[in-house]
Amino acid sequence: MDTDSSNANAGHVPTPATRFVEFQYMEIKDLAKQFLTLISGTLVVTVSFADKIVPLDKAGQFSKTMLAVSWVLLVLSFVLAGIGLVGMFSAAIAAREGHCYGHALDYRRLSRPSYHFINIAGLLFVAALICLAITGGARLFGQG
Secondary structure (H helix, E strand, C coil): CCCCCHHHCCCCCCCCHHHHHHHHHHHHHHHHHHHHHHHHHHHHHHHHHHHCCCCCCCCHHHHHHHHHHHHHHHHHHHHHHHHHHHHHHHHHHHHHEEECEECCCHHHHHHHHHHHHHHHHHHHHHHHHHHHHHHHHHHHHCCC
8 A cells, every 4th residue: 555645646636726825825925025124124224324325414405305215115115015915815815715804705806916016016116226326326426
């Protein structure tokens, strides 16, 4: 008698919901957690060293504005990535249980907007980094 568990599961084909929970949710969850850590770290470092990035007492309006825009974009990116992570968690619950928070929901209806939130958060993060680079360039070239 063969007791190898791989043979026992050979005929089992996972459903799309099972594949979503076992792979997509786990990967997106890890990605979003690391992304949230990166965003918050970037925000903390830029706020902590704001005076080194742009000497606020000597800086022009352009540099101050670019730094403020960068911070706003980082905060928005953090919020959207967090919303995306919560949405993916809800989608995983819906995929496993067939309902979420007492309502019958299709996990795909929850996961699609979550992907979009995380993608938009990534774009906002890149935009924030570009604003920081412009701020540094303005200071370097004496424009700010």
